[in-house]
Amino acid sequence: MTAYKDLMAFQRETEALSGVAGMLGWDQETMMPDGAADQRAEEHGAMANMLHARRIDPRIGDWLATADAPDDVAAANLRQIKRSYERTMKVPATLATELAKTTSLAHRTWAKSRAEEDVASFLPILQKVVDLRREEAAAVAGDTDPYDALLDDYEPGATGAELGAMFDALRPRLVSLRAAILDQPAPVVLTGTFDEAGQLALSEKLAAAFGYDLTHGRIDKALHPFSSGSGLDVRITTRTEERDPFNCFYSTIHEVGHACYEQGIDRKHLLTPLGAGVSMGVHESQSRIYENQLGRSEAFTSWLYGQMRDVFSDFGVADERAFYGCVNHVSDGFIRTEADEVQYNLHVLLRFDLERALIAGDLAVGDLEAAWNDRFLADFGYAVDKPSNGVLQDVHWSEGLFGYFPTYTLGNVYAGCLNAAMRKAVPTVDADLAQGDTSAATAWLRENVQQFGGLYQPTDLITRATGAAPTEAPLLDYLEEKFRGIYNL
Incomplete structure (x- = not known):
């Protein structure tokens, strides 16, 4: 046991340092002054270099x-330490450092380019990010698909081919359901303005309603909402739009799902490889089931309707049923994070195909905007009007997160499976949600998913929780039942 104890003591320090590096990223998104970008890039690079050195320390091989x-x-x-060790050994320290520095700078460039609707100013540094990630993928993949090597960082064991087949099975029913819905009269939509203070106050109440522990977290604003941290320090961000309070409320609930996963992990795993979510697909399953199957349900929206009236008085929606349709309104739109449940995955599939082509070298960075616009027009039937609604809308590629996008749809698939199992196990869910009480539903998720952290592999975890291997069928069945009811199809 001496080798195991020594290894875990060493790993505990590595996990703590990784948490410090994560806080640098959180600060960059929320508090850091604009003029600090160059210094922060150096700090990110230094942390990446130190963590890379620890992760390939020769003593790890001896201990293992x-x-x-x-x-x-x-x-x-x-298992987790060996996987990280073997993967990191394949990536030169200079490459890891350069990636950290470049993506830190690329993030700031992306934010400026997005604000100025200037794709050309972003492309040079995006090219560098893509080149570095291709280099990393080639080092890790060996004779296998380089994209799979990047995907494995976020969803261990998954392959692009397997996910592509799953996504191909999703597309026809999603497209058919969307077409049927868009032929029907649209539900009422929100009009008017909603002050930021009211949105943030209700946002905090929603976070508490879903079990987010603010004694071990905080809520801030960011351009792109995210969750950061693990264990005893898990922070989230949200955003506000004065004409769209749902953007704030459901961004908050979504990030609370991520945060509650981290807060729900058994404390005995704190500062160990098991002390964080096992994969981004499983992570996304928690954020999506909190946001959609729970937060956008007819039961919960009936409670939220009363909360909104308390904060904003009469806001032009007549009753709870109309409000349910309003929350779940299916309409044309450009932004993935604002998309309804029916169309959301079509946004993800677009990105998945484009980034696979980028990493494979089949799509040049300079052609990315045109490829995006052509694909969007083909998939959605209308043209992108400006870069911030198109290729510049997401932060992910500026941060080098190639392989991340498909986990959003995989998370929706997992959420569909978990929702079906949860509702069988907890028949009072809707009665509870109508009172704003999520505790029975979230307790089931904590017991069957969250507490385990990285103990089980992703598909094994979902299979244990639901009693069956994950498939897209429960998600599609849920979407069709819900939206056929809303639109009287």
């Missing part, structure tokens, strides 16, 4: 060779 695993937790810790 001799460590015993007396139980499932130890075996899982060793």
Whole structure:
């Protein structure tokens, strides 16, 4: 056991330093002054270099060779450490450092380019990010698909081919359902303005309603909402739009889903490889089931309607049923994060195909905007009007997160499976949600998913929780039942 104890003591320090690096990223998005960007890039690079050195420390190989695993937790810790060690050994330290520095600078460039609707100013540094990630993918992949090597960073064990087949199965029913809905009269939509103070106050109430522990977290504003941290320090951000309070409310609930996953992990895994979510697909399953199957349900929106009337008085929606349709309004739109449940995954599939082509070298960075616009027009039937509604809308590629986008749809698939199982196990869910009480639903998720952290592999975790291997069918069935009811199809 000495080797295992020594390895875990070393790993605990690595996890703590990784948390510090994460806080640098949180600060960059929320508090950092604009003029600090160059220095922050150096700081990110220094942290990346130090963490890379720790993750390939030769003692790790020695410890792994001799460590015993007396139980499932130890075996899982060793599996996770070995996976990280073997992967990191393939990536030169200079490349890891350069990636961290470049993506830190690219993020600031993206934000400026987006604000100025100037794609050309972003392309040079995006080219550098793509080149570096291709280099990393080639180093890790060996004889396998380079895109799979990047995808494995976010969804261990998944392949682009497998996800492509799943997404191909999703597309026809989604397109058919969308076409049927858009032929029907639209529900009422919100009009008027909603002050920021009221939105943020109700946003905090929603976070508490879904179980977010603010004694171990905080809510700030950011251009692109996100969740950061793990264990005892898990922070979220949201955003406000004066004409669209749902943007704030459902961004908050979405990020609370991520945060509650991290806060729900068994504390015995704190500062170990098991002390964070096992994959981005599973992470996204929590944010999406909180946001959609719970937060956009007819039961919960009936409670939210009363809360909005308390804050904003009469805001032009006659009753709870009309409000339910308003929250779940299906309409044309450019922005993925604002998309309704029916069309959301079509936005993700566009990005998945484009980034696979970028990494494979089949699509040049200079042609990305045109490729995006052509694909969007083909998929949605109308043209992108400006870059911030198109290729510049997402932060992910500026941060080098190639392989991340498909986990959003995979998370929706997992959420569909979990929702079906949860509702069988907890028949009072809707009665509880109508009172603004999410505790039974979130307790089931915490018991069956969240508490385990990285103990089980992603598909094994979903299978254990639901009793069946994950498929797209429960998600599609849920969407069709819900939206056929709303639109009287």
